[in-house]
Amino acid sequence: MSVIAFVNQKGGCAKSTTAVHFAYWLAHRKHKVLLVDADAQRSSSIWIESLEVKIPCEVAQTPDELSEQIPEFANDYTYVVVDGPAGISDAMKSIVFKTDLAIIPCQPTGVDLRSASDAIRLIRQAQDQREGTPKAAVFLSRAVKGTRLKDEAIALLGNIGVPILDTVIHQRQAIADTFGQAATVWELLGKASIEAAEEFDQLFREIMEMLP
Numbered sequence: 740m741s742v743i744a745f746v747n748q749k750g751g752c753a754k755s756t757t758a759v760h761f762a763y764w765l766a767h768r769k770h771k772v773l774l775v776d777a778d779a780q781r782s783s784s785i786w787i788e789s790l791e792v793k794i795p796c797e798v799a800q801t802p803d804e805l806s807e808q809i810p811e812f813a814n815d816y817t818y819v820v821v822d823g824p825a826g827i828s829d830a831m832k833s834i835v836f837k838t839d840l841a842i843i844p845c846q847p848t849g850v851d852l853r854s855a856s857d858a859i860r861l862i863r864q865a866q867d868q869r870e871g872t873p874k875a876a877v878f879l880s881r882a883v884k885g886t887r888l889k890d891e892a893i894a895l896l897g898n899i900g901v902p903i904l905d906t907v908i909h910q911r912q913a914i915a916d917t918f919g920q921a922a923t924v925w926e927l928l929g930k931a932s933i934e935a936a937e938e939f940d941q942l943f944r945e946i947m948e949m950l951p
């Protein structure tokens with residue numbers, strides 16, 4: 740019913756990490772959820788298939804596949820979570836034109852924030868043609884503790900009309916370890932993974948509040 744896509748042409752900003760964790764979080768709450776891997780590297784589909792909990796996953800990568808299949812998936816699942824590709828591409832355009840909510844993970848550096856504006860421009864084009872859909876928000880990912888973040892990000896992103904979510908996901912080894920451990924932070928032990936899990940939990944509650 741609802742399609743939520745993690746998009747940003749910038750590589751390494753945590754699209755796949757967040758998409759897998761969000762799909763897991765929804766499945767854990769007994770929702771019918773599908774992960775769509777739209778990235779040629781296929782890291783999220785490999786990752787989700789490696790988890791102990793089985794979560795449905797589809798690979799769809801060409802612009803036509805994405806345009807045609809996302810609405811079909813949305814008919815069959817309560818939530819469709821799309822892991823977007825790196826690079827500005829027609830595939831990313833197809834996703835933005837089919838999603839209900841576009842979430843842009845962005846590392847809080849000047850270069851990354853500026854490149855997020857390319858994704859935001861594409862989202863604005865879709866919103867113009869789709870009467871305001873998709874709703875969109877940026878969140879700061881992989882942030883190093885102790886740096887001034889949100890104010891700086893707001894200053895750099897300017898008045899773009901896309902909100903920045905309150906939750907910041909910090910750079911943590913526990914998160915970097917999840918893919919290699921065939922796990923999510925909820926399955927790893929230790930204080931760092933509990934803290935990471937709390938951040939994801941807060942982020943996902945914020946994202947859910949944005950859904951129509």
Ligand SMILES: Nc1ncnc2c1ncn2[C@@H]1O[C@H](COP(=O)(O)OP(=O)(O)OP(=O)(O)O)[C@@H](O)[C@H]1O
Binds near residue numbers: 778881
């Ligand atoms: N909060 C975090 N703390 C530490 N490492 C992180 C965090 N989030 C993501 N990473 C790591 O950063 C790298 C990039 O993350 P990820 O693959 O999710 O980004 P991506 O946006 O999907 O990249 P791509 O555009 O290449 O698909 C991975 O090695 C991942 O483990």
Ligand SMILES: [Mg+2]
Binds near residue numbers: 756778
């Ligand atoms: Mg990825």
